[in-house]
Amino acid sequence: MKTLSCRDAGCDCDYVAKGETEEDVLRDATQHGIKEHGKTDKDMIQIHDNLKASIRNS
């Protein structure tokens, strides 16, 4: 299981994206960012590398 904490991505938020693969986690985090933080697809693409670097194995 891989996780990505929204806080690690720089948001003051307790959401943790989860998934079996990096791709799944990033998809979850992207949906969350768009839904809860008013981000656009473009915003999420721009921070994609940062998000990827913040993924943890658990």
Ligand SMILES: [Zn+2]
């Ligand atoms: Zn969040």
